Amino acid sequence: METSSIEMNELPLATKTITPPPSIEPIPMETSSIDELPSSDSNQTDSIEAVGEKRKRTDEDEKPNLEPSETKITPSPWWKTSLCSYFRREASCSHGSECKYAHGEAELRMKPDNTWDPTSERGKKAKAMKMSEQEEKEDDEVLFTEQMMESIDGDEGGGGSVSVVDLSLSKCLVHLPNKWQSDELKKFLGEQGVQYKSAKKRRGMIVGFVTFENAEQLQSGVEILDGKTVNSSNLKIADVLPRTFDKNDARKSVKSARDAVTPLADLSYADQLEQKKASIGQMLKKLARNARKACPNGGSLPQWVLTSRDRGGLACNLEGIIESPITNGYRNKCEFSVGLSLQGKPTVGFSLGSFCAGVTAVEEPVDCPNVSKIAVQYASIFQKFIEKSKLQVWNRFQHSGFWRQLTVREGRKPGVLSNDEDAISRIAEVMLIVQVCLTGSDEAEVATEFEEMAKAFAEGARASSPTLPLTVLVVQNHSGISNVAPPDAPLQVLPIPMSDNGTNQEQTTNALTEARIHDHINNLRFSISPTAFFQVNTVAAEKLYSVAGDWADLGPDTLLFDVCCGTGTIGLTLAHRVGMVVGIEMNASAVADAEQNATINGITNCKFICSKACILTITYLAENVMSSLLKQYLDVTQMEEAKPLSNANDDFDKEIPSTEEMSNSEHVADQNIPPSNTRVEELQENEQKDSSSLEPEKSTKPQFKNVVAIVDPPRSGLHPAVIKALRTHPRLKRLVYISCNPETLVANAIELCTPSFDEADRGNKNYRGRKKIGIAALARHRAKSMPTSEAFRPVKAMAVDLFPHTDHCEMVMLLER
Numbered sequence: 146m147e148t149s150s151i152e153m154n155e156l157p158l159a160t161k162t163i164t165p166p167p168s169i170e171p172i173p174m175e176t177s178s179i180d181e182l183p184s185s186d187s188n189q190t191d192s193i194e195a196v197g198e199k200r201k202r203t204d205e206d207e208k209p210n211l212e213p214s215e216t217k218i219t220p221s222p223w224w225k226t227s228l229c230s231y232f233r234r235e236a237s238c239s240h241g242s243e244c245k246y247a248h249g250e251a252e253l254r255m256k257p258d259n260t261w262d263p264t265s266e267r268g269k270k271a272k273a274m275k276m277s278e279q280e281e282k283e284d285d286e287v288l289f290t291e292q293m294m295e296s297i298d299g300d301e302g303g304g305g306s307v308s309v310v311d312l313s314l315s316k317c318l319v320h321l322p323n324k325w326q327s328d329e330l331k332k333f334l335g336e337q338g339v340q341y342k343s344a345k346k347r348r349g350m351i352v353g354f355v356t357f358e359n360a361e362q363l364q365s366g367v368e369i370l371d372g373k374t375v376n377s378s379n380l381k382i383a384d385v386l387p388r389t390f391d392k393n394d395a396r397k398s399v400k401s402a403r404d405a406v407t408p409l410a411d412l413s414y415a416d417q418l419e420q421k422k423a424s425i426g427q428m429l430k431k432l433a434r435n436a437r438k439a440c441p442n443g444g445s446l447p448q449w450v451l452t453s454r455d456r457g458g459l460a461c462n463l464e465g466i467i468e469s470p471i472t473n474g475y476r477n478k479c480e481f482s483v484g485l486s487l488q489g490k491p492t493v494g495f496s497l498g499s500f501c502a503g504v505t506a507v508e509e510p511v512d513c514p515n516v517s518k519i520a521v522q523y524a525s526i527f528q529k530f531i532e533k534s535k536l537q538v539w540n541r542f543q544h545s546g547f548w549r550q551l552t553v554r555e556g557r558k559p560g561v562l563s564n565d566e567d568a569i570s571r572i573a574e575v576m577l578i579v580q581v582c583l584t585g586s587d588e589a590e591v592a593t594e595f596e597e598m599a600k601a602f603a604e605g606a607r608a609s610s611p612t613l614p615l616t617v618l619v620v621q622n623h624s625g626i627s628n629v630a631p632p633d634a635p636l637q638v639l640p641i642p643m644s645d646n647g648t649n650q651e652q653t654t655n656a657l658t659e660a661r662i663h664d665h666i667n668n669l670r671f672s673i674s675p676t677a678f679f680q681v682n683t684v685a686a687e688k689l690y691s692v693a694g695d696w697a698d699l700g701p702d703t704l705l706f707d708v709c710c711g712t713g714t715i716g717l718t719l720a721h722r723v724g725m726v727v728g729i730e731m732n733a734s735a736v737a738d739a740e741q742n743a744t745i746n747g748i749t750n751c752k753f754i755c756s757k758a759c760i761l762t763i764t765y766l767a768e769n770v771m772s773s774l775l776k777q778y779l780d781v782t783q784m785e786e787a788k789p790l791s792n793a794n795d796d797f798d799k800e801i802p803s804t805e806e807m808s809n810s811e812h813v814a815d816q817n818i819p820p821s822n823t824r825v826e827e828l829q830e831n832e833q834k835d836s837s838s839l840e841p842e843k844s845t846k847p848q849f850k851n852v853v854a855i856v857d858p859p860r861s862g863l864h865p866a867v868i869k870a871l872r873t874h875p876r877l878k879r880l881v882y883i884s885c886n887p888e889t890l891v892a893n894a895i896e897l898c899t900p901s902f903d904e905a906d907r908g909n910k911n912y913r914g915r916k917k918i919g920i921a922a923l924a925r926h927r928a929k930s931m932p933t934s935e936a937f938r939p940v941k942a943m944a945v946d947l948f949p950h951t952d953h954c955e956m957v958m959l960l961e962r
């Protein structure tokens with residue numbers, strides 16, 4: 146089987162060597178056994194930048210400091226607790242029995258913390274068992290923490306009392322269709338012949354709640370419903386955990402905020418890196434497997450697919466994983482939900498699970514190592530304030546309340562890099578964004594609350610030791626279902642009261658009109674507005690951008706497209722290495738930031754293009770702007786050659802995916818919900834206006850020989866039409882894909898890297914099947930309709946860990962043709 150553990154152990158050797166400081170012993174990279182043997186320097190793993198390199202032989206290795214029993218020295222507790230990379234690869238090792246690493250599974254010992262090398266068979270088995278235990282637990286209980294039960298008798302307004310509901314006679318039904326409401330659930334129960342007292346279901350959740358009249362009804366209902374298939378999902382029956390249950394009850398295991406937000410926090414950082422590298426390796430295998438299936442029948446397979454077997458099934462070499470220079474408190478942006486805790490207390494922190502799965506409890510951000518100390522302090526100040534506030538916290542079931550979310554954004558001083566202990570001194574600016582729902586609120590009351598809130602933040606910041614920076618305080622009004630507000634949700638900057646220094650004079654404020662803070666990347670200063678994207682781990686992002694820049698093979702005659710450019714970070718940090726940068730971004734304030742950032746850094750060879758619409762805009766922009774700019778900046782003879790083999794725009798209108806298709810492709814995972822078809826003309830009109838300034842002015846423009854694109858899309862990946870635009874521009878020979886979601890990178894790479902089908906064999910690109918299919922399968926389907934064009938090939942990939950303690954990881958892939 147291609148995904149077998151043996152193959153995972155055969156990840157290719159890294160070619161990129163990121164040299165650790167001299168005092169640091171290299172770790173045995175290729176084995177995936179990156180748990181180091183302990184040395185006198187307990188911090189050594191923190192300084193090692195990448196794993197994936199070959200283990201290097203050193204003099205130290207020749208004279209192992211941890212001798213076997215022969216020398217009468219007690220062996221280290223770490224002796225033979227990791228597998229030896231040489232032995233694994235070569236079936237021999239020059240250290241023989243003296244080797245401190247285990248030669249095979251039989252020799253392997255358990256680690257002092259009672260765990261096994263995660264790359265060993267026993268390690269993998271233990272991990273799989275832990276995961277399935279976890280899943281079982283999660284399936285058995287649904288954490289139900291809001292007032293739905295109170296209104297279960299049919300009072301949608303929630304006016305009932307929890308005492309009327311007997312929880313021992315209540316059950317949760319899990320895996321119900323998302324769209325159903327109480328009426329559909331009741332109808333379904335009736336059709337199944339299930340008798341019950343009351344049934345409740347909210348749209349947007351997969352969980353419904355049913356209360357029975359007595360134990361017999363409950364038993365019969367469970368028998369009928371358990372495992373029943375509804376819309377191709379099997380129903381599960383779970384117990385209800387009420388909001389008031391005893392958290393310390395050992396029978397009920399409930400996730401903590403730490404488990405929910407930083408699920409890997411209990412692993413060593415070396416093990417986290419190893420796990421992430423292995424998972425990126427799996428993605429590369431998935432790409433090769435799917436590409437093989439996506440190639441036209443009867444044609445020859447591309448070389449990179451044929452040679453994937455030589456690389457253990459990987460689509461291209463995985464060069465290694467670059468670790469984050471800081472692992473604790475690294476997030477420069479933390480979004481804290483406001484809601485009720487398990488005990489029903491107004492809380493500012495993290496949700497313990499997804500609303501869709503019936504979870505709304507919010508717990509304080511205790512022991513979450515990715516959160517900065519400043520952010521935790523502000524969350525606590527805000528929590529104390531809302532405890533006394535007359536306005537209610539947000540209730541997702543009832544869709545009511547006022548206080549919804551607190552976002553803490555931090556800006557670093559230039560050139561300072563330190564560990565978490567210095568976090569406060571490293572942060573120069575802080576922006577607080579408080580999300581509220583103003584619907585139905587009293588203006589005067591709200592004004593008073595805002596004033597009190599600003600006072601509470603200012604006093605809290607001053608009372609902290611050391612004093613916390615507080616630069617901007619913004620309120621965002623949002624009434625949508627989830628806390629993810631659209632970028633144009635109304636913002637209001639609140640004045641922050643300044644200290645009166647003990648005098649009784651009227652307080653002054655920092656009445657800012659512009660809400661922005663600043664951060665620094667590669668010695669450039671970046672201005673960031675409230676809703677603009679900025680990588681949350683700035684120091685690790687520098688490493689990510691530097692890999693992308695190195696792989697892009699830039700030069701003075703390069704025209705660089707920075708697709709999904711945000712505040713312009715990638716293009717601006719690489720501007721000095723290219724002739725011209727064109728950034729494309731849909732968030733208007735991010736584009737304004739990008740332009741300002743070019744100005745404040747004295748960069749003149751960057752152009753940023755914006756549309757405030759959705760994913761369709763970049764489709765249009767990517768295709769039209771790119772061809773327009775190609776005309777401007779590439780010489781005419783080359784343009785002739787560069788004519789796309791097929792007109793990428795001719796079926797633009799038809800390119801709009803149906804909602805069904807979008808949900809199949811999971812392209813709706815973030816906010817990029819496509820506009821309705823009726824808005825397309827309007828969009829095109831606007832974009833035509835935007836791009837009219839890009840009409841050819843050949844005489845005045847420099848000519849570029851080399852066209853490179855760096856794409857950095859959101860989790861949903863690139864829209865199919867953008868993929869087509871990139872692929873059908875023959876001048877674009879090199880593409881660096883940065884991804885925060887390797888699953889969508891794989892899907893997009895299938896379309897970019899598989900050969901075109903003959904006209905006669907082309908499929909219909911829009912998937913109309915009734916069955917939901919995975920994104921890779923959908924990409925294979927779409928690949929069939931790719932206009933005739935030269936395919937890219939994956940050249941190399943690198944994992945970059947921007948998110949220690951979580952299971953997310955960035956991935957960079959170089960594609961060439």
Ligand SMILES: C[S@@+](CC[C@H](N)C(=O)[O-])C[C@H]1O[C@@H](n2cnc3c(N)ncnc32)[C@H](O)[C@@H]1O
Pocket residue numbers: 677678679680709710711712713714715729730731732735759760761762763764817857858859860885
């Ligand atoms: C992962 S961020 C990368 C931003 C930037 N490259 C950086 O590193 O700071 C993705 C960006 O793509 C933008 N975006 C999302 N969908 C887009 C679309 N359809 N067209 C243009 N930009 C889009 C988002 O607003 C966001 O700024």
